[in-house]
Amino acid sequence: MPSLKKKIIVNSIVGLVFLAILIWAGLALSRPTQTKTSDNQTTIETDEWSRIKKSKQITIGLDDTFVPMGFRDKNGKLVGFDVDMANAVFKSMGIKVKWQPIDWSMKETELNTGNIDAIWNGYTITAARKKQVAFSTPYHKATQVLVTLKKNNINSFADMKDKVLGDQTASSGDEGFNKYPKVLKQYVKDNTVVGYDTFDKAFNDLNAGRIDGLLIDEDYARYYVAHQSNPNDYTVTVGDFPTDHTGVGFRKSDKSLRKAVDKELAIFEKDGRLQKLSTKWFGK
């Protein structure tokens, strides 16, 4: 056992050092983040366009399970509508796209901390997201549909009365469900929805009969139904949800980048390349 004197000395040194660290951390936290914009992961509030143009590389975040927008084929290569679009758009600007897989619920955090420069992955434009992210002009539109099993004979949103509904947590369908309670929420059981982390799991529960309906983006609904062993077992019901517009998400400060992408998107729409990709991935 150390002597009492030694104990007092060591205890006070350790205590003081700990206190100093606490105070330092407190000061670091209370200081505004703008002072550290040089650091690439702190909240970025400057225009990054010059850096992207100079390095000829942009990092785009995507959920690589999101069929048919961006996912991996059997060889592990990233494919999909948005992957094709983004690669083509930036190629015409001479910029290479570096795809960074992210967790979808963390997408805005990834963007605003600068880990990624854009979200381009079936990203629906909503009012809530507009508060955090600046969107490009919409380049694709789709609505939220209800997928049910044909044998349950659900042919309108009203038929979902007291039935169990599922969706993907934090998806735009999820947001619409709560924003327009008159459309679907008023009918479903307990006025609530079962949230899944990915749509394939929700589809499995639909097949297993644990949910009666699935609120889902129509592009994915069509892809999934087409890939089922028996596509005729499903009913896809289009209801009164407003049409969703898909855009590319940028940091609000990245005005030049957004303008450059908007310009390219307009060209793609005009010369038919957008339609060609749409036909390739959605069949329409």
Added chain:
Amino acid sequence: MSYLATILPSLLSGLKMTLGIFFLTIIGSVPLGIIVSLGLKSPYFTIRWLINGYIWIMRGTPLLLQLIFIYYGLGMIGVTFPRFEAAIIAFIINYAAYLAEIFRGGLQAIPVGQYDAAKVLGFNKFQTFFKIILPQVIKIVVPSFGNEVINLVKDTSLVYVIGLGDMLRAGNIAASRDVTLMPYLLVGLIYLLMTAIVTLLLRRSEKVLNTWR
């Protein structure tokens, strides 16, 4: 069967990430756990309090939350780590806390008389710990240590939240692309295989260590 063969390469590349996190966490958290467990028995109350606070935080919050905090939270205040490094740091400091408690249990199982006996025989503190105490502690903690190792095999799947592609994520991708549950089945089998190997190795080491019991 042929379908499973087509998705196996992508799962195996995910397995690389899983194994990387697994081994680096073991390598990092065992020594750190031993140091922390010694700190728990420190004669200085400030050190004990700090370490108890650390263990309380690490065991008292979900590992998923710690991952989010270390990657996104610290990133916001300017402390930046790349994704993989952030995952390794989170796993090491989390597992070190659990292992420290296991090692503490092992240390307390050694009769105090042994320290006195070692002193009488002229061993210094350093020699007493490494030559007398530690070999016995290792023997005592192997079963509970094995429990944590097996937990770790499966906990590695949490890294999906910071965008790392481990084996479970590879399975997720295949499942949503091909609209089937089969990839999950294969992922489950690979996890089982890993835990089987870990279990066998631990059994073997227990036997070896027991030769001088």
